[in-house]
Amino acid sequence: MSASFAPPLAPSRLCDSSASALLPPSLNSQPSALNFPLSHAPHNILRISDVTVRHGRVTALDRVSVNILCGSLTALLGPNGAGKSTLLRAILGWHPLDTGEIRIGDHHTHHQLPRLAYLPQRHLIDWDFPITVRAVVEQGRYPALGLFSRFSKSDHAAVDRALDELDIAALAGRQISQLSGGQQQRVFLARALAQGADIFLLDEPFAGLDLHATEELAHILRGWQAQGRTVVAVVHELALAREHFVNAVLLNTRHIASGSVADVLNPHNIDTAYRGGHCAHIDDPLKLIRTATFPK
Numbered sequence: 001m002s003a004s005f006a007p008p009l010a011p012s013r014l015c016d017s018s019a020s021a022l023l024p025p026s027l028n029s030q031p032s033a034l035n036f037p038l039s040h041a042p043h044n045i046l047r048i049s050d051v052t053v054r055h056g057r058v059t060a061l062d063r064v065s066v067n068i069l070c071g072s073l074t075a076l077l078g079p080n081g082a083g084k085s086t087l088l089r090a091i092l093g094w095h096p097l098d099t100g101e102i103r104i105g106d107h108h109t110h111h112q113l114p115r116l117a118y119l120p121q122r123h124l125i126d127w128d129f130p131i132t133v134r135a136v137v138e139q140g141r142y143p144a145l146g147l148f149s150r151f152s153k154s155d156h157a158a159v160d161r162a163l164d165e166l167d168i169a170a171l172a173g174r175q176i177s178q179l180s181g182g183q184q185q186r187v188f189l190a191r192a193l194a195q196g197a198d199i200f201l202l203d204e205p206f207a208g209l210d211l212h213a214t215e216e217l218a219h220i221l222r223g224w225q226a227q228g229r230t231v232v233a234v235v236h237e238l239a240l241a242r243e244h245f246v247n248a249v250l251l252n253t254r255h256i257a258s259g260s261v262a263d264v265l266n267p268h269n270i271d272t273a274y275r276g277g278h279c280a281h282i283d284d285p286l287k288l289i290r291t292a293t294f295p296k
């Protein structure tokens with residue numbers, strides 16, 4: 001099954017031809033924050049067609065087709081083992097595809113990797129590693145540097161802008177181990193931003209965040225979307241997806257549904273995704289929907 005959808009909000013500014021004129025002054029004065037040319041109209045920035053990924057004998061994705069519109073804010077949902085992380089990693093080119101193809105716009109992903117920024121799951125990051133906030137954010141510039149290249153003024157400026165945008169400039173000298181979970185998450189988002197990417201693949205960015213940090217992160221992601229950045233985030237809580245996201249993709253090894261959050265998270269789709277797959281222990285999908293519709 002294939003799906004293509006437009007966000008219900010205004011078209012992405014970075015995705016249309018008048019983008020630079022519409023950008024907020026803070027971004028207009030920061031040309032190197034975005035390293036990629038602006039296109040002429042909203043379009044499908046991620047084109048995932050008939051993708052199968054197997055890990056040995058396990059089929060993680062089975063002929064999944066879905067398009068993600070440029071400048072959209074999309075929650076990627078599904079039960080444990082549904083293939084969400086595999087899909088993000090496949091987009092990054094880290095898993096060979098058994099069938100199908102993934103394109104960034106009209107191009108193969110390997111020509112477009114600098115456009116993609118990835119936030120791994122929290123547990124994959126060594127938070128005790130002795131490194132400062134600024135040094136983590138500087139890592140975002142490394143892929144663009146040659147082997148022995150030094151940081152240029154524009155690299156330092158990109159790091160400064162990312163620290164400012166995530167409001168963590170005051171923490172630049174601190175060790176990441178000394179930060180709260182919400183602050184740590186901002187550091188890694190700043191690293192992604194410093195890279196100059198315009199497509200953000202975030203694996204469970206809300207995991208472990210309290211209500212306040214969740215609200216702050218959602219605010220940041222909505223801001224990115226308003227600026228025309230494309231955000232795809234793995235989300236486990238349906239209520240969170242309903243409250244903070246515009247679009248949703250529901251997976252359970254196969255594509256179940258995609259479109260606006262309201263359309264995707266209906267009882268039928270949730271039942272199909274969570275009962276039909278690995279999560280038969282969820283005995284009341286309607287309860288999930290009630291929770292999703294009326295978050296406490």
Ligand SMILES: Nc1ncnc2c1ncn2[C@@H]1O[C@H](COP(=O)(O)OP(=O)(O)OP(=O)(O)O)[C@@H](O)[C@H]1O
Pocket residue numbers: 055056058059060078079080081082083084085086087
């Ligand atoms: N490196 C690997 N080797 C073998 N099997 C893997 C590997 N990575 C993932 N899998 C399997 O592929 C399937 C999809 O895993 P994936 O991590 O993509 O799911 P997920 O939806 O992200 O799950 P979760 O919500 O629990 O993080 C699972 O059955 C998982 O056990």
